[in-house]
Amino acid sequence: MSERSVSHICPDGYQRMLITIEYDGHQLVGWQSQENNPSVQGFLEAAAKKLTTEPTFIYGAGRTDAGVHATAQAAHLDVPKHLDERAVLMGLNSWLQTKQISVLSARAVAADFHARFDARERGYLYRISERMIPSAIERHRVWNHRGDLDTRAMHEAAQILIGKHDFSSFRATGCQAASPIRTLDELSVTRTDTEIHIRARARSFLHHQIRNFAGSLVRVGTGKWTAQDLARVLAAKDRTQAGQTAPAHALYLTSVRYPDLAET
Amino acid sequence: MSERSVSHICPDGYQRMLITIEYDGHQLVGWQSQENNPSVQGFLEAAAKKLTTEPTFIYGAGRTDAGVHATAQAAHLDVPKHLDERAVLMGLNSWLQTKQISVLSARAVAADFHARFDARERGYLYRISERMIPSAIERHRVWNHRGDLDTRAMHEAAQILIGKHDFSSFRATGCQAASPIRTLDELSVTRTDTEIHIRARARSFLHHQIRNFAGSLVRVGTGKWTAQDLARVLAAKDRTQAGQTAPAHALYLTSVRYPDLAET
Numbered sequence: 394m395s396e397r398s399v400s401h402i403c404p405d406g407y408q409r410m411l412i413t414i415e416y417d418g419h420q421l422v423g424w425q426s427q428e429n430n431p432s433v434q435g436f437l438e439a440a441a442k443k444l445t446t447e448p449t450f451i452y453g454a455g456r457t458d459a460g461v462h463a464t465a466q467a468a469h470l471d472v473p474k475h476l477d478e479r480a481v482l483m484g485l486n487s488w489l490q491t492k493q494i495s496v497l498s499a500r501a502v503a504a505d506f507h508a509r510f511d512a513r514e515r516g517y518l519y520r521i522s523e524r525m526i527p528s529a530i531e532r533h534r535v536w537n538h539r540g541d542l543d544t545r546a547m548h549e550a551a552q553i554l555i556g557k558h559d560f561s562s563f564r565a566t567g568c569q570a571a572s573p574i575r576t577l578d579e580l581s582v583t584r585t586d587t588e589i590h591i592r593a594r595a596r597s598f599l600h601h602q603i604r605n606f607a608g609s610l611v612r613v614g615t616g617k618w619t620a621q622d623l624a625r626v627l628a629a630k631d632r633t634q635a636g637q638t639a640p641a642h643a644l645y646l647t648s649v650r651y652p653d654l655a656e657t
Numbered sequence: 658m659s660e661r662s663v664s665h666i667c668p669d670g671y672q673r674m675l676i677t678i679e680y681d682g683h684q685l686v687g688w689q690s691q692e693n694n695p696s697v698q699g700f701l702e703a704a705a706k707k708l709t710t711e712p713t714f715i716y717g718a719g720r721t722d723a724g725v726h727a728t729a730q731a732a733h734l735d736v737p738k739h740l741d742e743r744a745v746l747m748g749l750n751s752w753l754q755t756k757q758i759s760v761l762s763a764r765a766v767a768a769d770f771h772a773r774f775d776a777r778e779r780g781y782l783y784r785i786s787e788r789m790i791p792s793a794i795e796r797h798r799v800w801n802h803r804g805d806l807d808t809r810a811m812h813e814a815a816q817i818l819i820g821k822h823d824f825s826s827f828r829a830t831g832c833q834a835a836s837p838i839r840t841l842d843e844l845s846v847t848r849t850d851t852e853i854h855i856r857a858r859a860r861s862f863l864h865h866q867i868r869n870f871a872g873s874l875v876r877v878g879t880g881k882w883t884a885q886d887l888a889r890v891l892a893a894k895d896r897t898q899a900g901q902t903a904p905a906h907a908l909y910l911t912s913v914r915y916p917d918l919a920e921t
Binding site for chain 2: 415416417462464482486492493494495496497526527528529530532534
């Protein structure tokens with residue numbers, strides 16, 4: 394396991410903590426730290442440094458892009474042993490220099506726990522509305538796609554994508570994953586009173602995979618594509634065949650699951 | 658009717674239009690125009706001037722404070738007769754210099770219609786959450802009041818306030834209304850999966866009335882006050898007796914009703 398070296402073990406005198414994090418991705422550059430730009434990791438590491446009084450790295454379960462939200466991102470950090478779960482939870486929140494990030498929980502975990510490598514499933518929600526006039530209040534929260542969408546057709550077509558496939562057609566050109574093969578456990582399309590919700594679950598996803606799913610499923614919803622068209626696109630293993638990359642601001646990381654731990 | 662003079666009649670060659678408006682009140686100074694500060698009325702009047710190519714006043718059904726949201730504010734304006742409902746709806750939205758305001762509908766109305774004086778009922782929603790850690794995503798949308806609230810006690814106490822009363826105890830010190838007497842038609846407290854919703858309906862409200870209701874009802878919800886305490890506060894006609902003014906950012910203007918018109 395080259396990626397998971399001994400350096401990933403929590404050092405003596407420290408306690409590894411799993412934290413869950415909610416954030417509003419609007420005006421953030423995404424999860425990953427960037428010098429002089431507001432990132433979730435950057436804000437959290439600044440807060441952790443204040444709490445622990447030493448440089449403290451935050452390991453996320455996965456990156457999210459600029460604009461993407463999370464209701465339950467997961468991450469781990471190592472803190473001096475005198476800090477317990479409550480001290481970490483309350484301390485990080487009190488040192489965070491923005492209210493657009495909240496630490497929701499902190500839990501002591503084993504010294505070899507790793508937020509990224511141990512994650513067994515990620516869950517995402519993609520929100521679409523169909524209003525003629527986009528919502529002002531939800532403008533950074535929901536993708537407004539004007540006009541009625543056939544959500545039953547979208548859901549049925551989505552089932553074609555379930556299982557283990559080469560998802561090259563739904564992968565960002567800059568995706569750094571070693572393999573385009575992923576196993577998709579859920580891709581459901583449901584309608585609420587006012588919105589359409591796409592929910593996706595998998596051990597891991599390719600870069601832009603869910604936003605590319607959303608863009609392609611909307612083509613099915615408008616009747617431009619049939620389920621067979623979607624199957625053909627999947628089989629083509631060619632990004633240029635699929636639909637548009639739907640906007641980041643309607644995507645939410647909603648869960649990260651670990652073995653022997655409750656859902657975060 | 659001194660307030661409703663002949664100058665409130667739509668001039669010849671013009672058509673009066675009733676519009677409904679959604680807005681995100683965050684970082685706006687409220688409904689009313691203020692020089693050099695972002696207001697809903699100011700943005701709408703700028704858009705209307707672009708659309709009509711002349712100075713155009715927007716008359717709102719009521720003012721909302723800085724930070725307060727609306728899902729259906731109402732207002733009227735007079736436009737040259739060649740502009741129909743669709744031209745007003747699409748034109749205002751296309752000229753609006755912010756997406757935090759959306760015009761949801763435009764409807765031709767009688768020349769003597771008045772958005773403020775003809776309104777028969779205003780409806781508001783106040784959202785409260787009880788999370789230990791406030792939501793990052795909803796931080797400008799919901800009042801986070803940590804700890805469980807007894808919503809049944811809140812609802813029962815709220816019923817004391819229904820009807821015609823002198824609401825001086827729930828009136829902002831700067832309130833400019835001629836009389837502190839109002840008739841409250843609804844004040845309900847309900848619990849959703851994740852929030853507490855206070856809904857209020859009346860022909861009109863005093864300044865801060867609903868936010869003062871919310872602050873006082875929370876005292877009932879925590880057990881600090883009984884329903885009898887609330888009755889005593891109402892009878893005192895003294896602002897210093899009531900609870901805090903709850904934050905603006907959790908208040909939504911949700912409806913304005915007119916006679917012979919469907920709810921806006």
